[in-house]
Amino acid sequence: MRILADQVGEQNRRHEERHRGDFDFLASRLSADGHDVDALVSKIASLQIAVPSWALGAGGTRFARFPGGGEPRSLEEKILDVGLLHALNRSSGAISLHIPWDIPKNASETKALANELGLIFDAVNSNTFQDQPDQEFSYKYGSLAHTDKSVRKHAIDHNIEVIEYGKQLGSKALTVWLADGSCFPGQLNFAKAFQRTYASLQEIYSALPHDWKLFIEYKPYEPNFYSTVIQDWGTSFLLANKLGEKAFTLVDLGHHLPNTNIEQIVATLMMEGKLGGFHFNDSKYGDDDLTVGSIKPYQLFLIFSELVYGMENPAYSNPTPAWMIDASHNVKDPLEDLLQSVEAIKLAYAQALLVDRDELEAARENNDTVMAQEILQNAYRTDVRPLLAEARLRAGGAIDPVRAFRALGVRKQLISERGMKTVSTGL
Numbered sequence: 001m002r003i004l005a006d007q008v009g010e011q012n013r014r015h016e017e018r019h020r021g022d023f024d025f026l027a028s029r030l031s032a033d034g035h036d037v038d039a040l041v042s043k044i045a046s047l048q049i050a051v052p053s054w055a056l057g058a059g060g061t062r063f064a065r066f067p068g069g070g071e072p073r074s075l076e077e078k079i080l081d082v083g084l085l086h087a088l089n090r091s092s093g094a095i096s097l098h099i100p101w102d103i104p105k106n107a108s109e110t111k112a113l114a115n116e117l118g119l120i121f122d123a124v125n126s127n128t129f130q131d132q133p134d135q136e137f138s139y140k141y142g143s144l145a146h147t148d149k150s151v152r153k154h155a156i157d158h159n160i161e162v163i164e165y166g167k168q169l170g171s172k173a174l175t176v177w178l179a180d181g182s183c184f185p186g187q188l189n190f191a192k193a194f195q196r197t198y199a200s201l202q203e204i205y206s207a208l209p210h211d212w213k214l215f216i217e218y219k220p221y222e223p224n225f226y227s228t229v230i231q232d233w234g235t236s237f238l239l240a241n242k243l244g245e246k247a248f249t250l251v252d253l254g255h256h257l258p259n260t261n262i263e264q265i266v267a268t269l270m271m272e273g274k275l276g277g278f279h280f281n282d283s284k285y286g287d288d289d290l291t292v293g294s295i296k297p298y299q300l301f302l303i304f305s306e307l308v309y310g311m312e313n314p315a316y317s318n319p320t321p322a323w324m325i326d327a328s329h330n331v332k333d334p335l336e337d338l339l340q341s342v343e344a345i346k347l348a349y350a351q352a353l354l355v356d357r358d359e360l361e362a363a364r365e366n367n368d369t370v371m372a373q374e375i376l377q378n379a380y381r382t383d384v385r386p387l388l389a390e391a392r393l394r395a396g397g398a399i400d401p402v403r404a405f406r407a408l409g410v411r412k413q414l415i416s417e418r419g420m421k422t423v424s425t426g427l
């Protein structure tokens with residue numbers, strides 16, 4: 001199934017009058033406050049957020065799966081699904097693949113399909129947290145950190161193979177997330193596990209093409225519950241610094257202990273030029289992988305406030321991070337859920353763009369705590385939804401993507417094309 005520009009235009013006609021009124025009101029207020037509204041709209045429009053292949057089916061990587069019908073059965077159908085999102089929101093112009101599930105059978109055809117839909121291939125993801133059928137060496141006790149050299153070599157070779165697939169598709173980064181760790185005190189020698197991981201990553205790093213990046217993800221616990229080898233941003237940062245200039249830390253919002261000050265981590269990493277990638281989701285307790293912005297939208301705004309500061313600071317050399325959603329669950333239509341996540345990310349971005357940096361720095365220099373809070377919350381409490389809708393409209397997308405998705409009967413058509421009992425492949 002494809003969504004055509006005419007269909008989006010027809011949906012937009014229902015909402016256009018109301019949108020025009022909302023946008024004009026907001027634009028006049030923002031202009032009066034000294035903002036360049038066209039510049040804001042084009043910045044918002046240009047933010048593209050990659051969709052991971054595992055978020056296109058219900059359940060994804062989160063325990064049991066309860067598919068809702070019409071799920072993509074192949075890499076091609078996953079690309080088509082992201083194409084549907086991008087046709088509606090014009091902000092999902094990239095897909096992130098998970099190997100071994102998304103191995104392209106014919107890379108040039110796969111690339112051509114993505115290109116036709118306006119999509120590029122974001123970071124490729126390796127998988128060493130579970131064994132594949134008939135796998136010779138088991139990851140039960142770890143992969144890059146394993147005590148057995150043969151297992152480590154198997155995991156290193158897999159990562160190098162993932163780079164090769166990524167090269168065929170035009171990806172420019174490899175994301176490594178390791179489940180390696182221990183479940184019980186005494187099980188693992190922490191220092192040796194770190195050193196083995198570093199040595200394994202060095203081999204993977206040396207297989208990276210010159211224009212590629214390596215993103216090192218961290219996570220404090222799960223599936224190992226006593227220790228994780230790359231448990232926090234400091235460990236990831238240490239590895240990235242030791243590996244070299246192509247290695248970066250990747251922040252996944254759900255990979256922190258409750259109440260961690262993630263915005264401060266972001267600020268530190270950007271100051272050091274080492275924030276490479278970002279995985280968006282939301283959580284109440286742990287790595288819940290819920291829809292972005294569904295639980296703690298103010299935290300998301302504060303994080304974006306630091307991201308915008310880092311991206312726009314001329315003294316910094318941090319590359320633009322690779323943005324990706326990493327969320328998946330069972331109770332929503334996965335495509336509607338992704339539309340909601342993209343909207344939440346862009347709302348936080350737009351609000352962060354409204355923060356008056358000069359005023360904020362002046363308030364900080366004067367220790368004017370009240371005014372610093374006023375400045376941040378004034379931006380956060382601005383209803384920027386019309387800016388997002390205008391950005392989509394100008395880019396050929398839908399004023400209201402979720403309503404358009406429903407009005408166009410997208411899921412119904414996917415079910416009729418693919419069937420009710422489809423389960424998205426892979427994790």
Ligand SMILES: [Mn+2]
Nearest residue numbers: 217252279326
């Ligand atoms: Mn992640």
